[in-house]
Amino acid sequence: MxxxxxxxxxxxxxxxxxxxxxxxxxxxxxxxxxxxxxxxxxxDPEAILERMERLVAETAASGGDTTPLDEGAPPVARKHRDAVRRGADSDE
Missing domain, CATH: 2.10.260.10 (Pemi-like Protein 1; Chain: D)
Structure with a gap:
């Protein structure tokens, strides 16, 4: 439990x-x-990346400023992105 x-x-x-x-x-x-x-x-790592990109686009469209992931993102966000990309690359 x-x-x-x-x-x-x-x-x-x-x-x-x-x-x-x-x-x-x-x-x-x-x-x-x-x-x-x-x-x-x-x-499906590709579906994860597409969802992440869609969420970023939706946030940007709502008028908020965004920062590219490589510029100032928390380390955990970069680590997560890299893990998803490694998963996508291993499926090819």
Whole structure:
């Protein structure tokens, strides 16, 4: 049994992560289905990159200033981007 913390986070048990192939940086889709929370790993790195680019474009279109990822982004954002790109490259 896991507990939801004050920020809504949970830690999936190690055996579940291993069975599903969830590693640090894996994108997951969380949604409600029939009154239950369902977590599905995103297994298409290209889809992740497209979603990231779409979100950046939507943010820019809403009038906010954006900073290119390589210029001033937090290290965790760059690390995540690099992990996604490595996954995309390994599928080719």
């Amino acid at each position: 896991v507990t939801v913390d004050s920020k809504g986070r949970i830690v999936l048990p190690q055996e579940v992560r291993e069975r599903l192939g969830l590693t640090p940086g894996t994108e997951v889709d969380v949604r409600e289905r029939d009154g239950k929370a369902v977590v599905d790993p995103e297994d």
